Amino acid sequence: MEEFVxxxxxxxxxxxxxxxxxxxxxKLEKRRQDIDIIDLGMGNPMDGAxxxxxxxxxxxxxxxxxHRYSVSKGIYNLRREMALKYERKWGVSLDPDSEVLAxxxxxxxxxxxxxxxxxxGDMAVVPDPAFPIHIxxxxxxxxxxxxxxxGNDQKFLDTIAYVCEHLFxxxxxxxxxxxxxxxxxxxxxxxxxxxxxxxxxxxxxVIQDFAYGETNFGDYHSPSFLSAKGAKDVGVEFxxxxxxxxxxxxxxxxxxxxxxxxxxxxxxxxxYDYGIFQPIQIxxxxxxxxxxxxxxxxxxKYERRRDVVCDGLKRIGWEVEVPRASMFVWARxxxxxxxxxxxxxxxxxxxxxxxxxxxxxxxxxENGEHYMRIALVxxxxxxxxxxxxxGRYVQGKSVPGRRRSPK
Numbered sequence: 479m480e481e482f483v484x485x486x487x488x489x490x491x492x493x494x495x496x497x498x499x500x501x502x503x504x505k506l507e508k509r510r511q512d513i514d515i516i517d518l519g520m521g522n523p524m525d526g527a528x529x530x531x532x533x534x535x536x537x538x539x540x541x542x543x544x545h546r547y548s549v550s551k552g553i554y555n556l557r558r559e560m561a562l563k564y565e566r567k568w569g570v571s572l573d574p575d576s577e578v579l580a581x582x583x584x585x586x587x588x589x590x591x592x593x594x595x596x597x598x599g600d601m602a603v604v605p606d607p608a609f610p611i612h613i614x615x616x617x618x619x620x621x622x623x624x625x626x627x628x629g630n631d632q633k634f635l636d637t638i639a640y641v642c643e644h645l646f647x648x649x650x651x652x653x654x655x656x657x658x659x660x661x662x663x664x665x666x667x668x669x670x671x672x673x674x675x676x677x678x679x680x681x682x683x684v685i686q687d688f689a690y691g692e693t694n695f696g697d698y699h700s701p702s703f704l705s706a707k708g709a710k711d712v713g714v715e716f717x718x719x720x721x722x723x724x725x726x727x728x729x730x731x732x733x734x735x736x737x738x739x740x741x742x743x744x745x746x747x748x749x750y751d752y753g754i755f756q757p758i759q760i761x762x763x764x765x766x767x768x769x770x771x772x773x774x775x776x777x778x779k780y781e782r783r784r785d786v787v788c789d790g791l792k793r794i795g796w797e798v799e800v801p802r803a804s805m806f807v808w809a810r811x812x813x814x815x816x817x818x819x820x821x822x823x824x825x826x827x828x829x830x831x832x833x834x835x836x837x838x839x840x841x842x843x844e845n846g847e848h849y850m851r852i853a854l855v856x857x858x859x860x861x862x863x864x865x866x867x868x869g870r871y872v873q874g875k876s877v878p879g880r881r882r883s884p885k
Contacts, residue, residue: 548753552580584731662801684713790865
C-alpha cells in the first residue's frame with residue numbers, strides 16, 4: 479500500500495519559514511531555565527485596558543442575550559460610535575451602515591479585505607520594509623506583491639507611479655501604513671492628498687493601515703487617510719482598539735471608507751464569521767465615549783519609554799531617529815557591533831548573550847536588514863536594563879544571567 483500523503487494548497491508553499499521561529503525556541507529554552515528575558519520583540523501592549531472598559535465588559539457578559547451570535551459587520555451602535563469618533567478626531571463624515579465595519583482586529587480585517595479585492599495574478603504594491611501581513615495577506619489571497627522602497631515623500635510616490643505606468647498587468651491595490659510598523663515613519667496631511675490623486679490617475683485602490691494613528695508624541699497628530707479630499711472614492715482605512723486602549727487581546731478593529739470595498743469585506747466576513755463577542759463590542763463603545771484621557775496617559779508612557787530607549791541606544795553608538803508616533807524604535811546597528819552578521823543572527827546573539835529579545839529588521843523585508851525594531855512594551859526600568867545588557871554585550875563584556883523573581 480502506498481504511503482498516504484497530505485497535500486496542502488499551493489499557496490502554502492509561497493509562505494517562507496517563520497523568521498521569528500528560532501528566536502521563540504531559544505526564548506522558551508531560556509525561560510525554562512528561569513533566566514530573566516526582557517522581551518521587546520512583539521508590539522503586544524502590556525499595560526491593560528481602562529477599568530471602565532473591563533467593568534462594562536463584565537457587566538455585559540452576565541447578560542445571556544449577549545451570549546448569542548452577533549453580526550459579522552458589528553452591532554450598529556458600535557459602528558455609529560466609530561463614525562462619531564472619525565468626525566470628532568479627524569473631521570471625516572462616515573455612514574455607519576455602509577462605510578464602517580467592525581472586524582476581529584485590523585489584521586483579520588486586512589487579510590479578508592485582500593481576499594475580497596485580489597485573485598490569482600492580481601498585483602499589490604507594498605512598501606519595504608513592511609509589517610508581514612501586508613505582504614502575506616496578498617499572497618494568501620493568491621495575489622502577487624510588488625515591493626518599493628518605503629518613503630513618505632514625492633520620490634516615494636513617483637516610484638509607485640512609475641510601477642503603475644510600466645507594469646502589466648497594472649497593480650490593483652496600494653497598501654500603506656502610517657505611522658509605520660516597523661520603522662515608525664510618519665507623514666504630514668498633504669501626503670494623502672497626493673496619494674488620492676495618484677490612485678485616481680491609475681485606478682488603483684488604497685488600503686491604509688492606521689493601527690498606530692492615535693499613538694502620537696509631542697505636538698504630532700497623525701493624519702487620517704480618509705481626511706484627504708476624495709479618499710473615500712479610492713480606498714479604506716483600518717483602525718484598532720488594541721494600541722490606544724490597551725485592548726490587543728480583545729481582538730477588535732474597524733475598516734472605514736469606500737462603500738464598495740466595505741461591502742465586499744462584509745460579504746467575505748459573512749461567510750467566515752459570526753462577529754465579535756458582543757460584550758467586547760459594548761465595552762468598545764464605552765472606551766470610545768469615555769476613555770480619551772486613557773489614550774493620553776498611555777501615549778505619555780510610550781513617550782517616556784521611547785526617550786529611555788533612544789537615549790540609551792545613542793549612547794552605545796546606534797543610529798536612531800526619535801519617532802513621532804507608534805510604539806516602536808527603529809535603530810540601525812553599527813557594523814562593528816553586528817560583526818557582519820545579518821539582523822536575524824544578531825538578534826539570536828542578543829537573546830543568547832544579553833537576554834534581550836528585539837525584532838530583526840530583515841523579518842520585515844530586504845530593506846530592513848541592518849536594523850532592529852524595539853517594542854516599547856516594558857516599563858522604563860526594564861528598558862534601561864535591556865539597553866545596558868545590549869551595551870555590555872556589544873562591548874565584549876559578560877551579561878549576568880539573572881534569574882526570574884518567583885511569583
